[in-house]
Amino acid sequence: MKNVFNRDKGLEVAKQPMFFGEDLQVQQYADMKYPIFDKLNQQQLGYFWRPEEVSLQKDRNDYLNLNDQQKFIFTSNLKYQTMLDSVQGRGPCLAFLPFVSNPELEGCIITWDFMETIHSRSYTYIIKNLYSNPNEVFDTIIHDEKIEARSASVTKAYDELIEMGYKWHLNKDKVDLYELKKKMYLAMATVNILEGLRFYVSFACSFAFGELKMLEGSAKIISFIARDESQHLAMSQTIINNWHDRNDDKDMKKIQKECEKDLYKMYDDALTVGNISIFQRKYDWVIRKTVTPICRIHGKSKNESDRPNTTIRPKNKSTSVGRPLAEFKGYTKRTTRNRD
Ligand SMILES: [Fe+2]
Numbered sequence: 001m002k003n004v005f006n007r008d009k010g011l012e013v014a015k016q017p018m019f020f021g022e023d024l025q026v027q028q029y030a031d032m033k034y035p036i037f038d039k040l041n042q043q044q045l046g047y048f049w050r051p052e053e054v055s056l057q058k059d060r061n062d063y064l065n066l067n068d069q070q071k072f073i074f075t076s077n078l079k080y081q082t083m084l085d086s087v088q089g090r091g092p093c094l095a096f097l098p099f100v101s102n103p104e105l106e107g108c109i110i111t112w113d114f115m116e117t118i119h120s121r122s123y124t125y126i127i128k129n130l131y132s133n134p135n136e137v138f139d140t141i142i143h144d145e146k147i148e149a150r151s152a153s154v155t156k157a158y159d160e161l162i163e164m165g166y167k168w169h170l171n172k173d174k175v176d177l178y179e180l181k182k183k184m185y186l187a188m189a190t191v192n193i194l195e196g197l198r199f200y201v202s203f204a205c206s207f208a209f210g211e212l213k214m215l216e217g218s219a220k221i222i223s224f225i226a227r228d229e230s231q232h233l234a235m236s237q238t239i240i241n242n243w244h245d246r247n248d249d250k251d252m253k254k255i256q257k258e259c260e261k262d263l264y265k266m267y268d269d270a271l272t273v274g275n276i277s278i279f280q281r282k283y284d285w286v287i288r289k290t291v292t293p294i295c296r297i298h299g300k301s302k303n304e305s306d307r308p309n310t311t312i313r314p315k316n317k318s319t320s321v322g323r324p325l326a327e328f329k330g331y332t333k334r335t336t337r338n339r340d
């Protein structure tokens with residue numbers, strides 16, 4: 001059974017892997033095995049923001065002036081974003097946290113999940129400000145076939161990990177730990193794709209309205225969300241890197257090799273959905289920045305011919321993996337937040 005506080009006096013914390021090690025003991029952030037997770041945690045906390053800080057007064061008029069097609073695109077995108085953050089607003093704590101055996105990663109995941117709930121609140125704030133009947137938007141999310149199809153691909157890996165993980169916690173002898181680790185790996189890769197690609201596709205759509213000087217308050221809120229997502233992407237990327245490069249768990253290295261084909265299929269699926277073509281034309285450098293590193297991790301480098309042609313480049317070429325589109329587009333600045 002799982003213990004909320006491990007009383008083992010001889011516990012060697014520094015020898016524990018990120019997941020599936022001994023139960024956690026003291027929450028201390030002085031002597032850390034992976035200080036990068038504490039740094040990411042502190043960064044997330046430093047970026048704390050609330051949607052109410054951004055005025056949406058002009059957005060309501062802008063929305064009323066959109067034509068029917070624009071209203072459909074904006075609302076559908078908002079519904080999709082609400083669904084994705086509903087998943088992320090509980091997924092990390094529900095699926096990853098019960099298996100964590102490293103205190104700095106534990107803290108980082110808790111903050112990650114908390115920040116995702118701010119994103120869900122943001123969508124509610126936008127929807128309540130723009131629509132006379134917000135429930136019409138919320139109640140139809142679950143009935144949208146396309147959103148349902150996408151949610152299935154996003155949640156499958158999470159649900160499989162949770163189901164097998166509960167059984168493992170109840171009786172460790174009855175569950176194959178190697179298979180459970182495989183579920184963990186696929187769930188982490190799914191989240192990496194979600195935070196690194198799927199979200200950015202929807203952000204590009206929100207920013208497109210902002211570029212037309214419409215719904216700029218909403219675009220500003222989305223830019224704060226995009227900044228958070230870049231932190232979350234860095235987290236899942238670091239976890240995957242630790243499995244691959246730092247020998248955190250020898251099974252995981254083997255699993256990474258075994259799952260290589262699944263992984264490429266998952267990325268291909270994410271790259272071929274919905275409005276990715278719009279995204280690809282305008283923001284293909286982001287795709288290259290996010291897909292290429294994960295390909296490298298798996299021992300492959302995608303051919304130049306596989307990559308989309310670059311049409312827009314960031315002004316700052318030192319852009320890191322997953323850096324929010326909004327930053328180089330001027331919606332926000334990294335150090336001084338430009339709030340209304
Ligand atoms: Fe989010």
Ligand SMILES: [Fe+2]
Nearest residue numbers: 088195229232
């Ligand atoms: Fe996220």
